[in-house]
Amino acid sequence: MQTNLDLSLLKELPELSAKVTLEIRPLAPLSMVSEMPGSYYKSMKYPDKKMICGLFENILDWHIDLPLRKNIFKEYKAIRKKQKIEVDDYVSGSTYQPLLMDYFSINGKPKVKFESLCFYKDLWNRCYRRSDSYKHINGCRNVDIDILAEKSKLFSMWEKVVEEKKLSSKDADKERNKWFSDNMGAIPCFYTSPTSREFIAINGIFEISLLIDIHLRDLLFQNINSNNLGYLGTSEGWVDIKLK
Structure with a gap:
């Protein structure tokens, strides 16, 4: 994570006065699920605003961990409060705290231009x-x-002692849990479970018209030549990004 990020943009009031077209070309199958997908991870047909926000932050090299991100957003809300502007947290159903949601809007329905498109489950x-x-x-x-x-x-x-009725299942679980707690340092932080998820394999592009703050637009154009790759939905969903 960088420690010398220029976040001065967040002190400015957003003015959505510029128009740009965001062009996203998938380089791998995508699974763009909503934040509350339920038991089946069904992909959306195109990225939503929060996903685009993540792409923009990636272009700007804003790779910020969650604790610092929360502190930045807290200060951002305080600035807006002094300006008598209410701000949404935009974190429902997700730990990701976007920082640029107020600096652009999607103008109309996104377009999908493709030579081939396939939906599949994995x-x-x-x-x-x-x-x-x-x-x-x-x-x-x-x-x-x-x-x-x-x-x-x-x-x-x-x-064995549970089978022999020398110990109750409840007490055996207490012993297992205590052992687990005492040895957590030797056990991975996360466990995995296979989940059915829908993917889209597309040979084509998404075209999304945006109204955007001029300062943000200029920052994106300055950085996109060197940071034109990002991902959508999962860490394997790589995409190429262009702004016009």
């Missing part, structure tokens, strides 16, 4: 974290080798 590994239960381990592919033998021995023992 299994996608979703990352979870459950720090309160040993069941977290069941989805971990890799565990520190130093605890494998101990885990196998203890978990087999607890299973």
Whole structure:
């Protein structure tokens, strides 16, 4: 993460007086799901405003971790409050806190120009974290080798004493959870679970007309030649970006 970012744009009142066309060419299959997809991850047909915001931040090299991002947005809201302007957090259903949502708007319906397009379903590994239960381990592919033998021995023992009715299932779970808590440093932070997800394989481009703040437009044009690649939906959904 950079420590010398110029965020002076966020102190200015956005004026959406310029028009640009955002052209996005997928370089890999995309899965652009809404923030609250439910049990099935159905892809949208084109990126929404929040996804575009992420692309713009990538172009500007605004790679900011969540704690700092929250502090920046808190100050941003304080500035707008003094200007008597209410600001939406834009974080519903997601931990991503966008910073540029007020500096552009989508003008009309996006266009999809393609030579070929295919929708398909695939299994996608979703990352979870459950720090309160040993069941977290069941989805971990890799565990520190130093605890494998101990885990196998203890978990087999607890299973056996439950079968022999020498220990209740509830008490056995307490023992497993305590062992898990004591050894969290040797266990991956996240476990994975296969989730059905829709993808779009497209040979073509998305064309999205935008009304945009002039200062933001100029910053994007200054940076896009060296930062024209980004991703949509998943970290594998690479795209090439152009502004006209």
